[in-house]
Amino acid sequence: MKPFTYERARSPAEAAAAAARQPGAKFIAGGTNLLDLMKLQIEAPAHLIDVNGLALDKIEPMPEGGLRIGALVRNTDLAADQRVRRDYGVLSRALLAGASGQLRNKATTAGNLLQRTRCPYFYDTAQPCNKRQPGSGCSAIGGVTRQHAVIGSSEACIATHPSDMAIAMRALDAVVETVKADGATRRIPIAEFHRLPGETPHIETSLEAGEFITAVTLSPPLGGRQFYRKVRDRASYAFALVSVAAVMQRDGTGRVALGGVAHKPWRVEAAEAELPRGAKPAMAAILDGARPTDDNAFKVTLAERTLASVLAEARG
Amino acid sequence: MKFDTPATNNPIDQLKIVGKPVDRIDGPRKTTGTAPYAYERHDVAPNQAYGYVLGSGIAKGRVTAMDTAAARAAPGVVAIVTTLDMPRLEKGAMNTAWLFGGPDIQHYHQVIAVVVAETFEQARDATAMIRVSYAREPGRFDLAAEAPNAQLAAADSGEGSGAAHEERTGDFEGAFAQAPVTLDATYTTPDESHAMMEPHSSIAAWEGDKLTVWTSNQMIAWGKRDLAKTLGIPAENVRLDSPYVGGGFGGKLFLRADAVLAALGARAARRPVKLALTRPLVANNTTHRPATIQRVRIGAERDGRITAIAHESTSGDLPDGKPETAVSQTKLLYAGANRLTAMRLAVLDLPEGNAMRAPGEAPGLMVIEIAMDEMAEKLGMDPVEFRIVNDTQVDPEHPQRPFSQRQLIQCLRQGAERFGWSRRNATPGRRREGNWLVGMGVAAGFRNNLVMKSGARVRLDGSGGVTVETDMTDIGTGSYTVIAQTAAEMMGVALEKVTVRLGDSSFPVSAGSGGQWGGNSSTAGVYAACVKLREAVAQRLGFNSAEAEFTDGQVRAGNRSAPLGQAAGADGLVAEDHIEYGDLGERFQQSTFAGHFVEVAVDVATGETRVRRMLAVCAAGRILNPKSARSQVIGAMTMGVGAALMEELAVDKRHGFFVNHDLAGYEVPVHADIPHQEVIFLDEVDPISSPMKAKGVGELGLCGVGAAIANAMYNATGVRLRDYPMTLDKMIDRLPEVA
């Protein structure tokens, strides 16, 4: 761990201003991802801005019927919230499928969105990695890639985004609210929040330097039956091989987002028209253009079968 | 005491304390966090500095230069020792890979430097500042690719399993060719990591040329000898102390880099140094269970009798390494007149392969017990019956050697009854519950019983208290407790009157903890010392030692009795002895047996396999403490779940290292993976084994579990997998359509 300086932010705008002032500054929320990465010197911020004292830990109803989730709401609290459980079951289920009870007690809504990949080569600092060290090369390509992306990847990076929560939020079309150093706020639809790796896998979101997340908002409830099906090698405490977040209506229409397959939560709205025709055509459209490796080609079949299972449950 | 004739009646047979499910005496210390593990022994030496080790970033080649200037200038740094500072160190007798010194790199994460600093964070930060230049060389990292070059090789795991490079009985090829029903199949098992909770850690302190290392090690005497040899100092100048070990599973049988680098760091820093290996180094710097490619051929008559059985295994290791003894159990498990076993070793430039819980038998049974299931199906026989038909009460290669005890049939029959085996549908893929395909599987468990020379010292004090000292270790197994039970039974005192001190190399040399020999052998050593102490007590109190009875803190003979403590006198009374073994082990085959039964459910859509219930019926001699024995067995069964379903060190075949080198990437079972587990111990006493009439049990609990799960998966799905771990990607294409 590199030595760093530390401050406690007093308001979101101040946090953003402080981050813009100090080169190499980072916000710290639950710390469950950032601290691990600092110990390995994968992240080496010169300055930490602790945002835990900010009063962003509330879940509030929105005038038009949705929910506004403060950036610091802990994963445990979000999953347990009555309104979330009733109206956004996919989100509650996704949260509970992630990490462990202890981690969820610390992990925050904003931190979860910004957690970094679990590519094992990213974690081994003796290995080249474009995400960790831009331009150094990608060790995963040609190596052990069972966990890696099957779609939307590039020659520079084939990592996946590991969040469960974000997959559900993508299905719900959540919006990320931020404040910038100059005090300006913006609302970023989650579809535009995470990026594909392209040539710059180290740039993972559309946030600008110092931009601070204040909340995530959900539109009014969609109704329907909501599913989060996470497939993994052990029963708990493992990242998804593939996950399916689905909101299904009685008439067979619905929304589907996939985890474990891409550098960002993967949703193809146009493909959802195929849902009433079944998992095969729907998944063929969702994963159209997939370029899996030998190690992870199974994910394409697995995604289709998992969706089929979810659709069967939705019908039943 | 020499043990060379079967045990007769002795004080242990009273079973007042031995054989009772008493709680572990170290339990309160462990659950309250007051049992200090090696890294936590802040009080043993003043002014401890922190060491951090740097592992090589290449798998094969040379370190050409190391720039340590920035690291030396970093805050808090006290000393740095690099591999270029000294020639390659001598290797310990038990080590295959070099532990330190010289420019040559033999495997990934070989230690190339230790940085000592005032704080852990400073040491870690400075380590990252060292700039290393390498000259890479191509290496051999792919077992399947190197297998054609593998050479026949004999080996002994050192832990109870072993085989000649090739062993033949009768005419295997002829009998196999003639057999009406045959199987010829090839299976693979992956590299596995011990993944124990406590990483390898040591604190080292020099006083002049005398070195003390507080460490975490299963085999104190080996560690002391090999540390002295590695450092080139006399063994009498080295003391090791390891009273608590946070899991080892074979990973701490041998001297590892933590002890060596702590000692070198402490010498350079001129003060005590503590260090622990990081998780990635546990995978790539220490030892692992090597991967195997195993071929099994079985030929049988239509009535199920095996006429020909062959088991061949290929594994890899560094130069001068040894093969995984995966064929060992096949020499003894089933009858059959025509037999062949062979082991082949390929040279690989991966980290050192070596013992991991039940080396040889664990991966060997994972394979042979699937083959038996496949064969039973070909024969149209129930897999339990097929095994029973082929039971043998003698060593099939040397029929004049009987088993000292062999209750495999009883294990299987009782297990089948208890588990509800009759409800299994013999046709696979037929039982469906909602989204789950449900199946049952069985496998035989087999693990040799090894006996080892073991010593102890017992001291009686004036209050009738007994203190036992031996360098035996408790790696979470319950050694403290069974040793205390033994001393209490022998001396006729309550358990609370016994104090047990373990793990210090200044104590008498014990069997240590390995190869499931520890419980039986170390308590037999304590038995021997107690026999001596009883004689000394009787003599002091004027009793005829043959007649004296030791009960309730009293010594009695005829109508006279005296308090035990009275014999101690002012200075206490001390006796020391060891147990050593004659040729009973050659005259009799000593092994332990189990029947493992498993029910699994496989998600019909995703192929996720979840174990539903498990049963192990074990025949393993006298069970010294049913509670700690059960804990050993359920822990081992859990390891079997890991081996069957998820554990695999993934090899990067280009760069030669285990990629998933932390506990996020190397998955072992979590609570949610472990359902109902039941363990039954058959009544057994084995007087051939030791005066305790006990045998090993810890590793038996693992042997066969993986195959029982694999067989249950087949029964559930009809998809036969032959490559571990049996993850969903290997069967997803062969599962039924999802509606």
Ligand SMILES: Cc1cc2nc3c(=O)[nH]c(=O)nc-3n(C[C@H](O)[C@H](O)[C@H](O)COP(=O)(O)OP(=O)(O)OC[C@H]3O[C@@H](n4cnc5c(N)ncnc54)[C@H](O)[C@@H]3O)c2cc1C
């Ligand atoms: C062992 C383990 C297992 C896990 N398993 C899972 C799993 O199965 N599924 C899953 O989804 N997740 C899993 N996680 C990840 C976990 O969900 C994340 O670590 C957690 O959500 C991060 O939240 P945090 O508040 O601790 O973030 P931090 O570590 O505090 O921060 C993460 C990042 O977010 C930035 N940040 C934090 N708050 C803000 C803000 N308000 N505005 C802008 N930037 C901000 C930080 O600067 C940092 O870069 C696991 C983690 C661990 C350690």
Ligand code: SF4
């Ligand atoms: S896949 Fe991405 S994160 Fe992984 S090594 Fe390649 S560049 Fe790095």
